[in-house]
Amino acid sequence: MATAAAHQTHGTEERRAATAAYEQAFDTAVAADERIEPRDWMPDAYRATLVRQMAQHAHSEIIGMQPEANWITRAPSLRRKAILMAKVQDEAGHGLYLYSAAETLGTSREELLDKLHSGRQKYSSIFNYPTLTWADVGAIGWLVDGAAITNQVPLCRCSYGPYARAMVRICKEESFHQRQGYELLLALSNGTPEQHEMAQDAVNRWWWPSLMMFGPPDDESAHSAQSMTWKIKRHSNDELRQRFVDICVPQAESLGLTLPDPDLKWNEERGHYDFGPIDWTEFKEVLKGNGPCNEQRITQRRRAHEEGAWVREAAAAHAAKHSDRTGARQA
Amino acid sequence: MTNTDWPLWEVFVRSRRGLSHTHAGSLHAPDAEFALRNARDLYTRRGEGVSIWVVPSTAITASSPDEKDPFFEPAADKPYRHPTFYDIPEGVKHL
Numbered sequence: 001m002a003t004a005a006a007h008q009t010h011g012t013e014e015r016r017a018a019t020a021a022y023e024q025a026f027d028t029a030v031a032a033d034e035r036i037e038p039r040d041w042m043p044d045a046y047r048a049t050l051v052r053q054m055a056q057h058a059h060s061e062i063i064g065m066q067p068e069a070n071w072i073t074r075a076p077s078l079r080r081k082a083i084l085m086a087k088v089q090d091e092a093g094h095g096l097y098l099y100s101a102a103e104t105l106g107t108s109r110e111e112l113l114d115k116l117h118s119g120r121q122k123y124s125s126i127f128n129y130p131t132l133t134w135a136d137v138g139a140i141g142w143l144v145d146g147a148a149i150t151n152q153v154p155l156c157r158c159s160y161g162p163y164a165r166a167m168v169r170i171c172k173e174e175s176f177h178q179r180q181g182y183e184l185l186l187a188l189s190n191g192t193p194e195q196h197e198m199a200q201d202a203v204n205r206w207w208w209p210s211l212m213m214f215g216p217p218d219d220e221s222a223h224s225a226q227s228m229t230w231k232i233k234r235h236s237n238d239e240l241r242q243r244f245v246d247i248c249v250p251q252a253e254s255l256g257l258t259l260p261d262p263d264l265k266w267n268e269e270r271g272h273y274d275f276g277p278i279d280w281t282e283f284k285e286v287l288k289g290n291g292p293c294n295e296q297r298i299t300q301r302r303r304a305h306e307e308g309a310w311v312r313e314a315a316a317a318h319a320a321k322h323s324d325r326t327g328a329r330q331a
Numbered sequence: 332m333t334n335t336d337w338p339l340w341e342v343f344v345r346s347r348r349g350l351s352h353t354h355a356g357s358l359h360a361p362d363a364e365f366a367l368r369n370a371r372d373l374y375t376r377r378g379e380g381v382s383i384w385v386v387p388s389t390a391i392t393a394s395s396p397d398e399k400d401p402f403f404e405p406a407a408d409k410p411y412r413h414p415t416f417y418d419i420p421e422g423v424k425h426l
Contacts, residue, residue, distance in 0.1 A: 039395070096358060096373055108336070173377075312361075315362075
């Protein structure tokens with residue numbers, strides 16, 4: 001008995017020592033800016049943080065198809081329609097890159113979709129706002145995709161290899177999204193007074209929600225510090241938000257449109273634009289599910305999934321039948 | 332019918348003739364034919380490829396990261412396999 005107990009203690013200690021060695025190797029790799037790959041040992045919390053962030057990111061891509069797809073049938077020209085369809089298709093593609101990157105962490109796409117449909121995982125709150133006019137398609141491209149790019153470019157250097165690689169592909173494609181939106185707004189801004197007004201109204205409605213996309217202020221951001229240590233995140237929310245504001249001000253001037261913030265002005269001392277306070281109550285309400293379109297977005301997503309079930313089943317049945325036949329022929 | 336989870340495929344894309352296929356990512360598809368078509372739509376929307384391979388993910392055998400050091404160790408102590416190992420007098424050309 002005594003021998004067995006001693007043996008057991010010895011085993012636990014060995015395991016503990018092994019874990020410590022793995023942890024050390026992980027920390028060293030992250031500190032040296034090396035990438036962590038799927039089959040490497042990683043702390044459970046690192047894995048969980050990545051799954052949470054990548055799932056939310058993937059969900060945002062596919063939910064984000066809805067507000068824009070709303071305008072495909074009513075695009076004002078064939079050129080604009082073809083562009084918008086290509087953009088919405090890209091968003092589906094981005095979702096798929098991210099779901100398969102998330103799957104390398106040992107979770108399945110089915111499981112992630114299930115969590116989205118049951119509300120256990122979130123998507124970006126920006127997609128809970130409605131697209132009321134054609135100009136909203138332009139404002140989304142310029143501001144929403146612009147904010148996404150500001151957030152995503154640093155993710156190309158994220159410590160987790162598959163996530164970083166997916167982000168490289170995504171960022172290359174986002175650039176077209178942003179430019180088509182800007183061009184669309186420019187055309188409206190230079191058009192009739194009504195078109196100009198429509199563009200201005202869209203920018204007025206999308207500006208503040210776009211600033212909220214960077215997440216809560218640094219002192220209230222729950223996961224930021226740990227994610228920075230793990231090099232999942234490279235810059236703080238406030239830092240990225242400031243970068244975005246600084247980029248947008250001159251772009252708005254070139255559009256001939258104004259940004260809806262009376263406090264927006266250049267601060268010589270800081271070398272940045274100052275901007276007014278963000279309404280975080282609105283942000284929290286939308287996150288809680290009380291935005292203008294939360295219900296509509298998730299209902300539409302569930303319906304699309306359920307109505308597509310027969311296609312998935314038919315394809316699986318066809319594949320099974322085909323492989324049976326091939327098997328029979330070979331036998 | 333709940334078990335419609337399509338298997339996972341790894342996608343390899345040849346970006347242009349003369350280059351080898353490189354791993355682009357993965358996707359789900361019910362069979363090889365669908366996997367090829369999905370791969371075309373997912374990984375070559377902007378002319379990124381002239382040829383695609385799809386391989387069931389389960390068909391890939393990988394070396395284990397745990398045995399990284401012992402597995403690759405035989406190559407580590409053979410610097411004489413590299414051209415820079417050799418001292419050649421300055422001025423000797425085409426070598």
